[in-house]
Amino acid sequence: MATMKEIAGLSGVSVATVSHVLSGKKNVSDDTRQRVMQAIELTNYKLNTIAKSLRMNKTNIIGVLVEDICGLPVPEIVDGINQRLEESGYQVLLSNLRLLQQLYNQYEQLSQYTGVVSRGLQLLADARVDGIIYVAMHDRRITGVHQPVGIPLVYAYAESSDPACGSVTYDNENSACEITRLLTWQAHKHIALIAGPANSPVTNRRLLGFRQALDESSLPLPTEYIRWGDWEYHSGLEQTDALLSLTIPPTAIFAMNDPMAAGCYAAIKRRGLRIPEDISVVGFDNREIASCLFPGLTTVALPNKEIGYAVAQQLLQRLEGQAIETPNISLPCRIIQRESSGRL
Amino acid sequence: MATMKEIAGLSGVSVATVSHVLSGKKNVSDDTRQRVMQAIELTNYKLNTIAKSLRMNKTNIIGVLVEDICGLPVPEIVDGINQRLEESGYQVLLSNLRLLQQLYNQYEQLSQYTGVVSRGLQLLADARVDGIIYVAMHDRRITGVHQPVGIPLVYAYAESSDPACGSVTYDNENSACEITRLLTWQAHKHIALIAGPANSPVTNRRLLGFRQALDESSLPLPTEYIRWGDWEYHSGLEQTDALLSLTIPPTAIFAMNDPMAAGCYAAIKRRGLRIPEDISVVGFDNREIASCLFPGLTTVALPNKEIGYAVAQQLLQRLEGQAIETPNISLPCRIIQRESSGRL
DNA sequence: GTCAGTTGGTTAAACGATTAAATTTCTATT
DNA sequence: AATAGAAATTTAATCGTTTAACCAACTGAC
Numbered sequence: 001m002a003t004m005k006e007i008a009g010l011s012g013v014s015v016a017t018v019s020h021v022l023s024g025k026k027n028v029s030d031d032t033r034q035r036v037m038q039a040i041e042l043t044n045y046k047l048n049t050i051a052k053s054l055r056m057n058k059t060n061i062i063g064v065l066v067e068d069i070c071g072l073p074v075p076e077i078v079d080g081i082n083q084r085l086e087e088s089g090y091q092v093l094l095s096n097l098r099l100l101q102q103l104y105n106q107y108e109q110l111s112q113y114t115g116v117v118s119r120g121l122q123l124l125a126d127a128r129v130d131g132i133i134y135v136a137m138h139d140r141r142i143t144g145v146h147q148p149v150g151i152p153l154v155y156a157y158a159e160s161s162d163p164a165c166g167s168v169t170y171d172n173e174n175s176a177c178e179i180t181r182l183l184t185w186q187a188h189k190h191i192a193l194i195a196g197p198a199n200s201p202v203t204n205r206r207l208l209g210f211r212q213a214l215d216e217s218s219l220p221l222p223t224e225y226i227r228w229g230d231w232e233y234h235s236g237l238e239q240t241d242a243l244l245s246l247t248i249p250p251t252a253i254f255a256m257n258d259p260m261a262a263g264c265y266a267a268i269k270r271r272g273l274r275i276p277e278d279i280s281v282v283g284f285d286n287r288e289i290a291s292c293l294f295p296g297l298t299t300v301a302l303p304n305k306e307i308g309y310a311v312a313q314q315l316l317q318r319l320e321g322q323a324i325e326t327p328n329i330s331l332p333c334r335i336i337q338r339e340s341s342g343r344l
Numbered sequence: 345m346a347t348m349k350e351i352a353g354l355s356g357v358s359v360a361t362v363s364h365v366l367s368g369k370k371n372v373s374d375d376t377r378q379r380v381m382q383a384i385e386l387t388n389y390k391l392n393t394i395a396k397s398l399r400m401n402k403t404n405i406i407g408v409l410v411e412d413i414c415g416l417p418v419p420e421i422v423d424g425i426n427q428r429l430e431e432s433g434y435q436v437l438l439s440n441l442r443l444l445q446q447l448y449n450q451y452e453q454l455s456q457y458t459g460v461v462s463r464g465l466q467l468l469a470d471a472r473v474d475g476i477i478y479v480a481m482h483d484r485r486i487t488g489v490h491q492p493v494g495i496p497l498v499y500a501y502a503e504s505s506d507p508a509c510g511s512v513t514y515d516n517e518n519s520a521c522e523i524t525r526l527l528t529w530q531a532h533k534h535i536a537l538i539a540g541p542a543n544s545p546v547t548n549r550r551l552l553g554f555r556q557a558l559d560e561s562s563l564p565l566p567t568e569y570i571r572w573g574d575w576e577y578h579s580g581l582e583q584t585d586a587l588l589s590l591t592i593p594p595t596a597i598f599a600m601n602d603p604m605a606a607g608c609y610a611a612i613k614r615r616g617l618r619i620p621e622d623i624s625v626v627g628f629d630n631r632e633i634a635s636c637l638f639p640g641l642t643t644v645a646l647p648n649k650e651i652g653y654a655v656a657q658q659l660l661q662r663l664e665g666q667a668i669e670t671p672n673i674s675l676p677c678r679i680i681q682r683e684s685s686g687r688l
Numbered sequence: 689g690t691c692a693g694t695t696g697g698t699t700a701a702a703c704g705a706t707t708a709a710a711t712t713t714c715t716a717t718t
Numbered sequence: 719a720a721t722a723g724a725a726a727t728t729t730a731a732t733c734g735t736t737t738a739a740c741c742a743a744c745t746g747a748c
Contacts, residue, residue, distance in 0.1 A: 051704035292606040395734035
């Protein structure tokens with residue numbers, strides 16, 4: 001691999017001049033510039049970014065620490081991050097905590113896993129990344145502030161209790177409210193909920209939105225209309241069965257995610273009822289399954305890629321020393337309207 | 345940040361000695377070792393990997409170039425890669441070509457996209473990675489050999505026409521054969537196929553396996569039993585409809601992926617038929633949907649994580665100068681048996 | 689007491705860039 | 719023609735490591 005020294009030799013100038021040509025922030029005569037460029041072409045010279053990093057004390061690399069790359073929203077978030085960073089000439093050093101296996105559907109404070117997390121952060125810090133993006137698997141508030149490694153840190157999909165750390169998530173509450181409104185606007189009076197686990201922060205935010213939509217239409221929420229699931233297909237099926245056995249069964253069901261909504265479908269069809277004629281169903285997450293059900297499931301699409309893009313943007317601003325205008329950004333979701341809900 | 349120089353100063357030795365302590369490949373007296381270690385503790389010194397990389401001409405970073413991080417198998421593959429590399433102290437620099445948007449379900453030779461690909465490779469090469477893993481989205485043969493950037497390169501999920509490049513994929517043919525055997529063993533005589541697009545390499549390999557299983561049981565494959573879909577739910581539905589309208593409808597259907605199998609389900613149920621009593625269905629890919637259908641879909645799980653692990657392993661071997669024993673590895677899939685197929 | 693061998697440690701030259709400061713070369717003004 | 723000022727270029731220090739080569743001190747053997 002050619003070095004600047006060789007380029008300098010070939011074009012009869014000093015390495016400094018070669019550097020000046022390349023950086024373009026010093027005057028160089030047209031004549032020398034051309035000679036240098038020729039030599040560069042000729043030798044297929046590429047600047048050694050390692051040497052540059054050492055000298056400049058800046059790697060142009062951002063560490064992305066993901067709780068689990070296999071978590072559903074994670075690839076899209078990383079995609080968004082990658083795209084924004086590329087635009088500014090940064091690269092992504094990826095580190096995977098592989099938490100999914102360890103704490104699937106558990107919502108303890110992350111602080112219990114500080115060991116794993118800070119080891120992950122340290123690894124990135126050792127690589128001298130310019131900044132770190134922490135990508136959580138579930139939207140939640142992170143209370144145990146991570147050991148400050150002295151590198152700018154922002155959160156995707158989680159909100160930090162440390163106000164100095166920026167974060168970008170999506171608006172659970174509002175989205176749940178909006179999709180529930182779809183049902184109230186269709187004149188449904190008996191709307192039931194299949195929630196996620198009661199101790200999940202996501203469940204609680206979506207529950208708030210659901211309640212608000214009902215309130216807006218002065219609809220009651222009898223306790224027997226709230227069923228607790230575990231995000232999985234089977235819990236959706238079982239809880240729907242229970243709902244349909246009530247003396248006043250609901251005419252619409254909001255399942256807090258799509259697999260549970262699929263469970264709804266199964267329970268409803270097993271009883272010979274039709275969707276949406278007899279009962280409406282809406283879901284959340286817009287997983288692949290939503291378009292593979294009959295009829296297509298109306299649901300909420302999360303702005304995952306946008307979250308990634310925005311959080312990268314936020315970090316870049318910090319790196320440029322700009323003050324962050326909004327430390328905690330919450331992006332809106334998009335309602336995906338299909339055929340699973342209809343006027344009563 | 346503390347440097348070796350400061351450590352040396354604090355412990356009254358030269359930087360060389362500090363380096364020797366850290367690397368452990370030179371003798372150092374217990375006394376000095378302790379003094380140095382103390383100073384390191386005290387200052388919380390961390391070795392500057394950038395400087396080390398420059399000096400050693402080795403970054404301990406592997407570039408992972410993915411065709412699209414949002415492609416279904418990709419996160420699991422990356423997970424496997426990450427895990428293997430971590431075990432050997434390497435880190436992952438991720439680069440995303442974002443091809444999904446550009447060529448979804450098109451199977452032209454990658455050579456048409458050499459521009460995009462070689463730009464991606466160049467970016468990683470510029471970062472001075474020690475090796476590159478190319479992660480394709482669909483199992484296929486890559487003919488246009490990528491510009492050799494002088495960095496060891498291996499393929500995941502694709503096989504290269506260049507024998508010098510290692511590769512790891514999964515065994516489409518054999519897996520399709522095995523899952524079809526499940527049907528022949530259950531005494532089915534009329535087995536139909538819902539294939540992917542005819543020009544897809546994946547389709548063709550799975551077709552070979554399907555044919556072989558039928559041959560083994562001396563079953564015929566009438567042309568009207570082969571239906572071409574496009575991997576999507578709707579094509580599964582339509583093609584199954586066509587199958588069920590035949591004078592001799594099949595008693596079992598192999599859909600080449602799970603969304604199309606979900607389409608099968610819809611068409612079958614619409615006619616009031618039962619799965620598996622009236623007709624058996626099997627799929628491929630083990631997507632989330634497979635466990636959200638009723639009855640659960642018997643399908644094939646791809647060894648994605650294992651592919652990642654193996655391909656990383658292969659690259660590491662190359663980096664250590666070892667000869668690669670098997671340049672093209674093909675890993676077996678796992679049959680996931682649920683309730684969608686039964687004895688006739 | 690001399691000498692060879694070992695052990696523990698230092699010196700100094702890399703690695704390949706950037707950049708402030710110094711120096712040379714060119715332009716323009718008188 | 720002399721000279722001040724601007725423009726172009728070079729010199730040399732620096733970033734934080736690694737490591738070959740060198741050196742001093744010590745250990746035994748004779």
